[in-house]
Amino acid sequence: MTAAHDTVRTPYELADVPGWFPHLDQVLFDWFLTHQETHAVRGDLLEVGVYMGKSAIFLGRHLQEGEAYTVCDLFEGEAPDGANRAETTKSYAELTREAFESNYLSFHDELPRVLQGPSSIVPAEVAPRSCRFVHVDGSHLYQHVRDDIGAAREVLRPGGIVALDDFRSEHTPGVSIAAWEAVLNRGLNPVCLSGQKLYGTWDDPKDLQEDLLEMVRGREDCSLSVQDAAGHRIIRLKGRGMAAPAFPPSRHVRPSAPEPRPQAPKARPQVPAAARRGGRARRIAVDLLPPVVTRTLRRARSRRRTS
Numbered sequence: 142m143t144a145a146h147d148t149v150r151t152p153y154e155l156a157d158v159p160g161w162f163p164h165l166d167q168v169l170f171d172w173f174l175t176h177q178e179t180h181a182v183r184g185d186l187l188e189v190g191v192y193m194g195k196s197a198i199f200l201g202r203h204l205q206e207g208e209a210y211t212v213c214d215l216f217e218g219e220a221p222d223g224a225n226r227a228e229t230t231k232s233y234a235e236l237t238r239e240a241f242e243s244n245y246l247s248f249h250d251e252l253p254r255v256l257q258g259p260s261s262i263v264p265a266e267v268a269p270r271s272c273r274f275v276h277v278d279g280s281h282l283y284q285h286v287r288d289d290i291g292a293a294r295e296v297l298r299p300g301g302i303v304a305l306d307d308f309r310s311e312h313t314p315g316v317s318i319a320a321w322e323a324v325l326n327r328g329l330n331p332v333c334l335s336g337q338k339l340y341g342t343w344d345d346p347k348d349l350q351e352d353l354l355e356m357v358r359g360r361e362d363c364s365l366s367v368q369d370a371a372g373h374r375i376i377r378l379k380g381r382g383m384a385a386p387a388f389p390p391s392r393h394v395r396p397s398a399p400e401p402r403p404q405a406p407k408a409r410p411q412v413p414a415a416a417r418r419g420g421r422a423r424r425i426a427v428d429l430l431p432p433v434v435t436r437t438l439r440r441a442r443s444r445r446r447t448s
């Protein structure tokens with residue numbers, strides 16, 4: 142997986158932050174979090190796997206008075222096993238905690254609480270039933286995702302939402318297995334699916350799904366299909382030329398200066414038609430030309446004579 146590396150400078154816009162966060166998922170994060178805020182669902186926020194901060198920065202904007210925000214990532218630290226090490230070396234070699242924090246602080250006054258280490262430390266650090274939204278986007282290996290889902294179930298409170306990233310990508314079968322295992326055997330109810338994420342809850346999803354369907358039916362940039370599978374109503378969403386929700390730009394960085402326009406090529410000196418035709422008129426015309434053109438014409442003429 143290759144991140145969209147739009148720039149290596151301190152980001153000015155969210156789009157400048159390297160990472161993976163499609164517009165549809167930005168719209169859905171906004172919708173779920175705002176829905177909670179308007180329905181008095183309060184609680185902390187948690188993201189496992191931040192990379193350079195794209196989704197973490199977005200989530201941080203929904204932090205309400207009195208809520209806490211925790212993120213967890215290995216950053217440049219040691220992975221807990223060989224497979225996880227191979228995964229992080231291949232895909233996130235350039236990640237540092239400093240890069241994440243500098244990106245985050247470009248958009249926010251304060252950092253979230255940063256846990257540096259494997260996501261297995263989350264259950265000891267985040268209180269049970271304290272969170273309203275958990276984004277699981279760390280390792281893609283089955284055993285880690287299974288445990289991250291278990292941790293999400295423990296820390297979510299009633300009304301809470303978990304978003305599971307990469308639940309259906311061809312290179313992440315471990316996430317698919319862990320996600321659908323949670324649906325079939327661990328009580329997770331899908332609320333909806335985007336191309337990249339499964340949004341679920343351990344509560345009854347019915348009312349939330351009705352509100353979501355109403356929102357989606359009012360938009361022209363989102364297609365929808367609803368099907369039943371193993372007793373679950375599966376709402377599948379797909380963006381159609383969807384724009385990202387508005388997100389305020391950096392508080393410190395100024396937009397980069399536009400690239401200098403390519404210079405129009407300098408006009409070559411025009412040789413008068415008479416000079417091209419020959420004879421006396423040509424000699425006079427040649428004599429009236431700038432010296433550099435005259436010399437070139439004379440050299441060409443003498444070459445023609447000697448050949």
Ligand SMILES: C[S@@+](CC[C@H](N)C(=O)[O-])C[C@H]1O[C@@H](n2cnc3c(N)ncnc32)[C@H](O)[C@@H]1O
Nearest residue numbers: 160161190191192195196214215259260279280
């Ligand atoms: C797909 S990236 C996260 C993308 C990010 N959410 C975004 O919006 O661009 C996965 C992240 O998980 C981290 N990670 C991988 N294995 C981990 C583990 N066992 N525990 C915690 N973080 C892990 C990686 O360092 C990487 O930053």
